[in-house]
Amino acid sequence: MNAVFAPQREVAVLIGLRRPHQSRWDAEDSLEELAQLAISAGATPAFRVLQERSLPNPRTLIGPGKAEEVRAICEEGVDLVIFDDDLTGSQQRNLEGVLGRKVVDRTGLILDIFAQRARSREGKLQVELAQLKYLLPRLTGHGVELSQLGGGIGTRGPGETQLEVDRRRIRRRIVKIEEGLEKVRRHRALLRRGRQKQALLTAAFVGYTNAGKSSLLNALTHAALPVADKFFATLDPTVRKVIVPGGRVILLSDTVGFIRKLPHQLVAAFKATLEEVRASDFLLHVIDISHPDWQNQSQAVMAVLGELGAAAKPLINVYNKVDKLPHPEAVAFLARRPRSVVVSARTGAGLDDLKYAMAETLKTVEDATAVARDERRRP
C-alpha cells in the first residue's frame, strides 16, 4: 500500500477507574484489554491513566484534578480519549468540553470495531441496531443550560425540537431494522430445520475473542476463513462439515467471539447470529491457554452463554495455542478433566483427540434425545 494513502492512526489515551474492591492487577488487566481493543479499532494507545476512586464523579467520572492531568496529556498529540468505564451522555459531553478531544467509552469502542468489521447485510443491520440503541439514551439536548449561555461557539447543536425529531427518526429506523432481522431469523430457522431433517448434528464454536475459533475451524475442515491477531475478526457465522471417528458428519459453526463487559446492546442485536449457538447440539468452548488471563476469560464466556440461555448445553473445553507455552507438559492435567482437550490449531497437535471428544459427545447427545423421545411416547 502506498504510505501516503495509509490512514493515520489516531493517538489515544486510555483511562480506567480502580474501585476499592478491585485489585490493581484486575484494573490493569482491564486497561491492557482496552489497549488491545483500541489497536483493533485502528488507534495507537500511547498513554494510560488509572485513577483510584471509591465513587465515580457524576459530572466527569474521574475527579477534576485527574481531568486536568489528562488535559495536559492531551497536549502531547492525543486525538482521542478512551474510557474503560461506560459514560453517560452528559459525562461524555462534559469530558469533551474539559479535555477538548473526542471521548469514547469501552462500549462505543467495541461498537466501532464491529462497525468496521461488518460485511454481510445481516452483520451490518445488527451493528446499526446496537449503535442506535446505544445512541438513543445519549441523545440529550443542551436545552436550557446552553440557551442561557446566549449562543455562540459550542452552543450550536440540536435544540429540543430537533432532538425529538431525531429520536423519532431513530426509533422508526430501529423498528425497521428489527423487522429486517426478523426475516433473517426466520430464514436461518428454515435452514436449521433442513439440517435437522437430514439428522445432521451441529456444534458451535464459542470463546473469548482471539482465542482461535476460526483457526480451529480451518484446521479441522481445511477451510480458509480469515483469521487475524485482532479482536472480533469474525462477525458473520459460517458453517463447515467435519467427519469424526466412526464416520459421522458434524456441522461446525464459527461465530462472533465474546469479551468481558460485552455490550448488552450487541448481545441483543446479534440475536439472529447467536441463535446458531443456542440451536446447536453441543458447544466447543475454545480457550487461549497461552493468555495469562485465560481463567477469567473462560468465566466471561460462560457468563455470556448464561445470558443466551445456552449454559446448560453439553460442552467440550478446547484449550488452544498449547504450542505457545514454554512448558506444554504443565497443562497436561487439563486434558485429564472430563470433556477437555489440549490442542494447537497452528501445529495440529491434539486435533484427533478433539475429533474423538466430538464423536463421544455426539453419542451422549443422541442418547439423551432418544431417551427424551421414548419418554414422550410412553403412555
Ligand SMILES: Nc1nc2c(ncn2[C@@H]2O[C@H](COP(=O)(O)OP(=O)(O)OP(=O)(O)O)[C@@H](O)[C@H]2O)c(=O)[nH]1
Ligand atoms: N501460536 C498459535 N496461534 C494461534 C493458534 N490458534 C490461533 N492462533 C492465532 O491467534 C489469533 C486469533 O485467531 P482467530 O482464529 O482469528 O481467533 P478467533 O477466536 O476466531 O477470533 P475472533 O474471530 O476475533 O473472535 C491469530 O493470529 C491466529 O493465528 C494456535 O494454536 N497457536
Ligand SMILES: [Mg+2]
Ligand atoms: Mg474468528
